[in-house]
Amino acid sequence: MVFSCAAHKLRIPCHTIIREPTQFIFSGDTLNDLSIIPVQTDFVTVLSYGILIIAFSYLLYSFISDIRSLLKYRRCSSNVSTSRLIQEIILFTNDILWKEGISHFPIYKISYYPHKKYLGAFDGKRIIVYVKNVTDVHTLTVVVLHEVRHYIQSQVEVKNYSRYERYSKTYGYVLNPLEIQCYLFALKWLDPCIEYLFSRNVIKKCA
Ligand SMILES: [Zn+2]
Numbered sequence: 001m002v003f004s005c006a007a008h009k010l011r012i013p014c015h016t017i018i019r020e021p022t023q024f025i026f027s028g029d030t031l032n033d034l035s036i037i038p039v040q041t042d043f044v045t046v047l048s049y050g051i052l053i054i055a056f057s058y059l060l061y062s063f064i065s066d067i068r069s070l071l072k073y074r075r076c077s078s079n080v081s082t083s084r085l086i087q088e089i090i091l092f093t094n095d096i097l098w099k100e101g102i103s104h105f106p107i108y109k110i111s112y113y114p115h116k117k118y119l120g121a122f123d124g125k126r127i128i129v130y131v132k133n134v135t136d137v138h139t140l141t142v143v144v145l146h147e148v149r150h151y152i153q154s155q156v157e158v159k160n161y162s163r164y165e166r167y168s169k170t171y172g173y174v175l176n177p178l179e180i181q182c183y184l185f186a187l188k189w190l191d192p193c194i195e196y197l198f199s200r201n202v203i204k205k206c207a
Pocket residue numbers: 003004005006146150179182
């Protein structure tokens with residue numbers, strides 16, 4: 001099973017159903033005085049609106065974050081091969097993995113075939129990076145960090161991770177809770193990881 005990727009697309013899941021209030025009263029005596037007042041808003045309606053607002057807020061937040069990162073790191077370039085760069089990004093996660101009780105780094109594979117949808121993937125055992133789809137240091141870092149979080153899920157959150165397909169069917173790809181977790185993980189560690197790569201002289205700033 002190929003689960004993951006870091007291609008973010010703005011979309012609202014089509015399964016989100018907004019129900020109309022089910023009962024109304026008329027405050028006027030005739031239909032000419034139509035002050036319609038909903039007296040009952042059922043729980044599903046409130047829940048649907050709540051989910052929609054949370055989903056919209058998350059998508060807006062992720063969109064703004066992507067733009068911010070893109071502007072901030074667009075002038076970074078690599079001093080090393082792509083393979084070495086991926087390796088260094090994975091090495092950066094050493095302490096994170098250790099705190100999760102994981103003693104092995106994930107293995108990775110570079111795919112030189114362009115993928116139609118994904119920039120990277122985690123197949124349950126390996127991180128796969130589609131290098132033809134990844135054109136800059138910033139994106140590569142986000143992709144690898146994202147897939148490392150899937151690796152952690154597979155190692156220490158096994159039960160939840162096994163629900164991946166079910167979540168995808170219910171929430172869609174972008175709002176799959178396991179994907180959101182990976183996205184936020186990559187966002188959280190992007191700056192420290194870039195700093196680490198600078199400190200190791202793996203990447204450099206271009207004028
Ligand atoms: Zn993913």
